[in-house]
Amino acid sequence: xxxxxxxxxxxxxxxxxxxxxxxxxxxxxxxxxxxxxxxxxxxxxxxxxxxxxxxxxxxxxxxxxxxxxxxxxxxxxxxxxxxxxxxxxxxxxxxxxxxxxxxxxxxxxxxxxxxxxxxxxxxxxxxxxxxxxxxxxxxxxxxxxxxxxxxxxxxxxxxxxxxxxxxxxxxxxxxxxxxxxxxxxxxxxxxxxxxxxxxxxxxxxxxxxxxxxxxxxxxxxxxxxxxxxxxxxxxxxxxxxxxxxxxxxxxxxxxxxxxxxxxxxxxxxxxxxxxxxxxxxxxxxxxxxxxxxxxxxxxxxxxxxxxxxxxxxxxxxxxxxxxxxxxxxxxxxxxxxxxxxxxxxxxxxxxxxxxxxxxxxxxxxxxxxxxxxxxxxxxxxxxxxxxxxxxxxxxxxxxxxxxxxxxxxxxxxxxxxxxxxxxxxxxxxxxxxxxxxxxxxxxxxxxxxxxxxxxxxxxxxxxxxxxxxxxxxxxxxxxxxxxxxxxxxxxxxxxxxxxxxxxxxxxxxxxxxxxxxxxxxxxxxxxxxxxxxxxxxxxxxxxxxxxxxxxxxxxxxxxxxxxxxxxxxxxxxxxxxxxxxxxxxxxxxxxxxxxxxxxxxxxxxxxxxxxxxxxxxxxxxxxxxxxxxxxxxxxxxxxxxxxxxxxxxxxxxxxxxxxxxxxxxxxxxxxxxxxxxxxxxxxxxxxxxxxxxxxxxxxxxxxxxxxxxxxxxxxxxxxxxxxxxxxxxxxxxxxxxxxxxxxxxxxxxxxxxxxxxxxxxxxxxxxxxxxxxxxxxxxxxxxxxxxxxxxxxxxxxxxxxxxxxxxxxxxxxxxxxxxxxxxxxxxxxxxxxxxxxxxxxxxxxxxxxxxxxxxxxxxxxxxxxxxxxxxxxxxxxxxxxxxxxxxxxxxxxxxxxxxxxxxxxxxxxxxxxxxxxxxxxxxxxxxxxxxxxxxxxxxxxxxx
Numbered sequence: 001x002x003x004x005x006x007x008x009x010x011x012x013x014x015x016x017x018x019x020x021x022x023x024x025x026x027x028x029x030x031x032x033x034x035x036x037x038x039x040x041x042x043x044x045x046x047x048x049x050x051x052x053x054x055x056x057x058x059x060x061x062x063x064x065x066x067x068x069x070x071x072x073x074x075x076x077x078x079x080x081x082x083x084x085x086x087x088x089x090x091x092x093x094x095x096x097x098x099x100x101x102x103x104x105x106x107x108x109x110x111x112x113x114x115x116x117x118x119x120x121x122x123x124x125x126x127x128x129x130x131x132x133x134x135x136x137x138x139x140x141x142x143x144x145x146x147x148x149x150x151x152x153x154x155x156x157x158x159x160x161x162x163x164x165x166x167x168x169x170x171x172x173x174x175x176x177x178x179x180x181x182x183x184x185x186x187x188x189x190x191x192x193x194x195x196x197x198x199x200x201x202x203x204x205x206x207x208x209x210x211x212x213x214x215x216x217x218x219x220x221x222x223x224x225x226x227x228x229x230x231x232x233x234x235x236x237x238x239x240x241x242x243x244x245x246x247x248x249x250x251x252x253x254x255x256x257x258x259x260x261x262x263x264x265x266x267x268x269x270x271x272x273x274x275x276x277x278x279x280x281x282x283x284x285x286x287x288x289x290x291x292x293x294x295x296x297x298x299x300x301x302x303x304x305x306x307x308x309x310x311x312x313x314x315x316x317x318x319x320x321x322x323x324x325x326x327x328x329x330x331x332x333x334x335x336x337x338x339x340x341x342x343x344x345x346x347x348x349x350x351x352x353x354x355x356x357x358x359x360x361x362x363x364x365x366x367x368x369x370x371x372x373x374x375x376x377x378x379x380x381x382x383x384x385x386x387x388x389x390x391x392x393x394x395x396x397x398x399x400x401x402x403x404x405x406x407x408x409x410x411x412x413x414x415x416x417x418x419x420x421x422x423x424x425x426x427x428x429x430x431x432x433x434x435x436x437x438x439x440x441x442x443x444x445x446x447x448x449x450x451x452x453x454x455x456x457x458x459x460x461x462x463x464x465x466x467x468x469x470x471x472x473x474x475x476x477x478x479x480x481x482x483x484x485x486x487x488x489x490x491x492x493x494x495x496x497x498x499x500x501x502x503x504x505x506x507x508x509x510x511x512x513x514x515x516x517x518x519x520x521x522x523x524x525x526x527x528x529x530x531x532x533x534x535x536x537x538x539x540x541x542x543x544x545x546x547x548x549x550x551x552x553x554x555x556x557x558x559x560x561x562x563x564x565x566x567x568x569x570x571x572x573x574x575x576x577x578x579x580x581x582x583x584x585x586x587x588x589x590x591x592x593x594x595x596x597x598x599x600x601x602x603x604x605x606x607x608x609x610x611x612x613x614x615x616x617x618x619x620x621x622x623x624x625x626x627x628x629x630x631x632x633x634x635x636x637x638x639x640x641x642x643x644x645x646x647x648x649x650x651x652x653x654x655x656x657x658x659x660x661x662x663x664x665x666x667x668x669x670x671x672x673x674x675x676x677x678x679x680x681x682x683x684x685x686x687x688x689x690x691x692x693x694x695x696x697x698x699x700x701x702x703x704x705x706x707x708x709x710x711x712x713x714x715x716x717x718x719x720x721x722x723x724x725x726x727x728x729x730x731x732x733x734x735x736x737x738x739x740x741x742x743x744x745x746x747x748x749x750x751x752x753x754x755x756x757x758x759x760x761x762x763x764x765x766x767x768x769x770x771x772x773x774x775x776x777x778x779x780x781x782x783x784x785x786x787x788x789x790x791x792x793x794x795x796x797x798x799x800x801x802x803x804x805x806x807x808x809x810x811x812x813x814x815x816x817x818x819x820x821x822x823x824x825x826x827x828x829x830x831x832x833x834x835x836x837x838x839x840x841x842x843x844x845x846x847x848x849x850x851x852x853x854x855x856x857x858x859x860x861x862x863x864x865x866x867x868x869x870x871x872x873x874x875x876x877x878x879x880x881x882x883x884x885x886x887x888x889x890x891x892x893x894x895x896x897x898x899x900x901x902x903x904x905x906x907x908x909x910x911x912x913x914x915x916x917x918x919x920x921x922x923x924x925x926x927x928x929x930x931x932x933x934x935x936x937x938x939x940x941x942x943x944x
Contacts, residue, residue: 009033037073039184040193041200042220042524044513046180049215051166055079057215058181059650061207065183068203070196077182078173078515080166082654084140084647087661090638090675092159098145099677100637103156104658106145107134107644111656135647137162140656161661168662170477172484173515175218180513182220190282197224220511220526221464226563230285230886233879238292241872245299248868251406252860255399257310260384261302264376268298271372272365279364286358289887290365293817293894295872297341297366297824298373300865304330304832305377307861309385318389323382331378333831336779338374340772340831341824342367347764348820351757362817407860414859422852422910429911429918436795436908439900443798452801453810455719456757460563460885461537465525465544470555477518483551484516487523490547497543498534507532508540537561542717545600556603558715569716570599570724575709575744582606585740586710592732593714596724602714613671614693621689625679631690634676639665719810761816769793772827780834788912789830795904796822796897803896809889818893825869825894826901829862830909837913847917851910859906866902870895 013031022029043065045058058076066074088103116128134140141157156162173180185200187193204217211217242265249258269291273283281287309326316322345366348359425432446452469483491512498508511526525544527537535543541561551557558568574589576582586604593602615635617628636642641659648654664670671692675683737743769790776786800819804811836858840850873891 005033037186037188039075039221040187040223041185041197042077043183043185043200043204044175044180044218044220044511045183045215046175046178046218047212047215049179049212051080051179052082053212054179054181055082055166056650057212058183059652061217062183063651064207065185065200065203068196068199070192071185071199072188072191073186075184075186077184078171078513079181080169080171082649082652083165083167084137084654084656085163085165085168085641086140086156086160086644086656086658087163088160088658090660090664090673094675094683096146096154096159097681097683098154098159099681099683100634100642100658101677102145103160104637104642104644106143106156107140107656107658110134110143111140111645133645133647135649137164160658167655169517171515171517172481173513175513176511182513193224193227197222218511220513220524227285231288233876234285234288234292234887237873237876237879238295240875241292241295244871244874245295245868248864248871249303251403252410252864253306253310253407254388255403256388257306257385260381261299261306263384264302264306264373264381265295265298267376267380268369268373271375272368275368276364279368281361281364284361285886286361287365289890290362291369292873292876292887293362293821293890294366294369295869297821297828298369299868299872300825300828301334301338301370301373301377302381303864303868304334304828304861305381306385307864309382309388311857313385313388318387320386322388323386326385327378327382330832330835332779333835334377334828335374336775337824337828337831338370340775340827342370343768343772343775344820344823344827347761347768348817350764351760366821410860410863414856418859418906419852419856422855422906425907425911426848426851426914429914432907432911433915436904440794440798443801446805447801447811450723452805453719454722455810455812457812457814459538459719459810461561462563463527463529463537464561465523465527465537465541466558466560467521467523467525467544467548468556468558468560469521469551470557471519471521472553472555473519475518475553477516479553480516480518480521483521483554484514486551487514487521487548490544490549491523491525493547494540494544502534506534508535555605556713557601559601568713569719570721571711571713571747573709573711573746575746576740576742577708578742579708581740581743582708582710585736585743586712588736588739589712592728592736593712593724596727598717598720598724599714600717602712604713605711611694613668614695616691616693618689618691624682624684624689626676626689631676631686635674635686638674757813776827776831779831780838784916785834785838788834788909788916789827791912792826792830792901792904792909793823795900795908796826799897799900800893802900803892804889806896807892809892812889814886815889815893818890819897821890821894822897822901825865825898826904829858829865829901829905832861833858833905833909834913847920848914851913855906855910862902862905866898869898 009031016029016031019029043061045054045061047054049057058079062074062076065071086103086107088100093099111132111134112130113133114130116130118128119126134143140162141155141160143156144153145156145159146154173182185196200222201219204219208217242262245265246258246262249261252258253261272291276283276287305327308330309323312326312329313319313322316325345363349356349363351359447454467487469487471480471483491509495508498506507528509525510528513524513526515522525540527533527540530536533540538561541559545557545559548557570593572589574582574586576585583606586606590602590604593599615628615631617626617631621631637658638660641657643655643657645656646653647656659665660670664673671686674686676686676689677683733745773786773790776789777783780786797819800815800822801811803809804815833854837850837854840853841847845853873895876887876891877895879888
């Protein structure tokens with residue numbers, strides 16, 4: 001069900017805004033639409049600069065990059081927010097009998113910019129304004145807190161140290177050992193990434209010369225290169241495929257027919273290309289790939305019509321009459337074949353969620369290309385071939401004789417060899433159907449039993465490895481630095497291994513970026529090009545993880561080497577109302593997952609029960625006029641700090657925080673020195689008015705439909721997720737659910753998305769198949785003949801399965817696009833064949849005779865359709881680039897689906913047609929027997 005997201009977001013915002021129990025000092029809750037943006041260009045800014053210089057330079061470069069053509073959103077990665085820290089001394093506060101409130105109030109009242117209206121005189125208007133907001137350490141230190149009657153002045157600098165620096169969250173970001181910040185150019189809707197890439201590259205080249213001494217810009221990643229590579233792969237394969245198709249057509253048809261058939265393909269593509277903007281489809285990797293996908297179907301239409309005109313020109317002597325007659329002969333099956341193929345792709349247009357943004361591009365390209373293909377085949381191609389005449393034997397050149405020999409050999413094969421095979425198939429029709437049924441059952445059995453690997457999307461390796469270590473809550477920064485050192489040692493060991501293995505000639509890593517904070521350590525490893533390294537990205541990532549060793553206190557360690565976003569390969573949701581029982585269930589599940597060699601870095605997102613210090617008032621505290629709110633506020637001021645204002649600086653807001661110095665907030669012992677101010681100004685020790693107790697803390701509460709929820713995830717070495725789930729279902733979950741009654745579990749993440757996607761796709765395809773059947777029933781004016789074509793459709797799937805098994809390719813979402821295209825070819829070929837059978841039957845031929853003669857007559861166009869489809873896609877099948885891995889499953893499905901469909905069309909369909917005739921004959925004999933036994937009237941009444 002589709003939701004009006006704006007209305008939904010407004011309703012959520014209204015409900016959040018209506019909550020009145022939020023703490024007074026929190027940031028205002030923000031409700032915003034989450035937009036998935038990916039970084040497609042990373043530029044590293046590095047050099048021998050201090051943190052402030054690097055931050056200011058990065059901000060300036062970010063603004064410059066965001067102003068470039070086709071670039072809108074640029075973010076910084078690896079920086080801290082600037083902050084002015086007013087570090088108050090407790091001893092000085094007591095000396096001058098001041099409080100945090102006094103310091104904060106003084107800054108708020110003296111450091112401000114404010115308009116106070118205007119004076120409108122006869123000669124002009126004069127604005128009244130205050131412009132005295134402090135911006136430097138000295139300006140803040142000079143703010144007066146209190147002034148005595150005798151002229152004594154207490155300033156902020158007397159009780160505090162002002163530090164104009166960064167927030168208290170240490171960070172170390174380096175590129176190959178030098179301080180660095182990453183500029184990340186983010187994707188936006190309808191972005192021209194090629195132009196954006198050109199802008200960034202030109203800007204880097206020009207800006208490099210004007211950078212401060214010691215600074216350098218390094219282009220880290222540019223996904224436009226992947227785009228260009230994939231477009232180049234598709235373009236080169238499509239161009240070579242079209243040439244091969246033209247060559248096959250030139251060898252099997254008249255050169256003029258072959259030329260205009262090939263021209264028709266370009267015409268269909270050009271028409272679709274012109275109309276794409278009107279359906280909001282841009283020229284991108286997906287839409288370009290769709291043009292390659294539809295090649296076989298477009299060629300099919302043109303071949304069927306061209307071959308029909310070619311045959312008619314030989315039969316009646318050529319001319320416009322032959323062109324019109326040949327087109328009319330196949331018009332009905334071609335029209336209905338195009339319509340049914342469009343229906344086969346329509347489900348991809350109506351998928352819910354963001355998936356449709358991916359699939360709709362393919363559907364629209366197919367629909368538009370087929371529409372123009374239909375117009376070109378039935379309206380334009382006959383006009384081009386209206387002057388086609390039969391060959392004159394004496395005027396054939398060497399190529400003409402060679403081409404005629406090939407064409408005649410195909411005809412002779414059909415008339416003799418295929419006729420004999422067809423007669424045997426019809427004679428042993430029940431055996432034929434049994435053999436094909438066995439092929440169908442075996443192929444689907446191979447898929448369901450795991451012989452053919454399955455994955456939702458093909459795994460495409462990236463040219464970089466990202467290691468992300470999430471540290472536990474409260475871990476010291478020193479521990480993050482230890483993990484960083486552990487990572488760097490693993491990197492050095494991996495490089496040394498490669499150097500030893502290749503005798504110093506191998507190269508693995510181009511650049512190494514790291515960023516460490518208290519809560520995480522991240523390493524981004526830019527690999528050398530595949531042709532100069534002896535390890536794949538996956539092999540390098542797994543070896544790096546192995547060399548890194550265990551990080552026992554880490555919440556999670558993930559290593560990503562793919563282009564699909566790095567989602568965990570295995571994820572489960574575990575839910576229960578009891579948190580302790582939930583923890584036990586999660587621990588048991590993790591122990592079981594440890595037993596699978598294919599799983600590594602197993603983790604969960606339950607927050608550990610870290611200790612917290614609870615503050616409670618002592619009974620006598622109220623006698624001093626203190627409340628729990630007073631004490632809590634003053635402790636918060638001392639440790640977290642109080643934000644007194646924000647400074648506009650370099651396009652950002654810089655917080656001004658008042659709190660204790662950092663060294664006074666780093667130990668539990670510091671709590672002994674905290675003073676709480678009473679209403680009469682006395683400073684009493686915190687421990688005199690409050691009790692401190694250590695108790696398990698709760699950092700975050702996650703719920704799913706009211707239950708506490710945990711996510712258990714792991715990374716996969718091999719694509720065996722389904723095998724692991726089957727083993728868990730059979731051997732672990734039954735006993736586990738008995739030990740933890742009431743626990744709930746379910747697939748989440750990638751597995752849940754795949755399941756939902758396949759359910760929706762199945763529903764839509766059920767509707768599509770019924771629509772295709774109805775369309776075919778209209779075409780044949782029959783309910784049983786469309787069943788023949790419907791029964792042939794699963795063999796496109798069977799061919800795809802066998803192809804994936806033969807080439808050891810995992811079946812993925814992309815495979816199903818190829819299957820949909822193969823179904824279109826199957827429908828097209830069988831429509832033409834069955835239509836010709838019916839035409840021969842109407843001329844008086846018997847069923848079995850018509851079956852054989854139709855197969856012989858349509859053998860050449862069906863063969864050409866199969867050969868041209870396979871030949872046109874073969875260059876892609878043998879492409880070994882990383883970019884081709886995205887497309888190979890489609891090509892495998894389409895090629896092998898069409899290949900098996902060739903035999904189904906010429907062998908199985910005649911057998912089924914003959915069996916249908918057997919059923920008709922048997923029915924007629926039964927009717928005659930009933931008529932003879934009970935009389936004609938009884939039969940008529942029964943029929944009525």
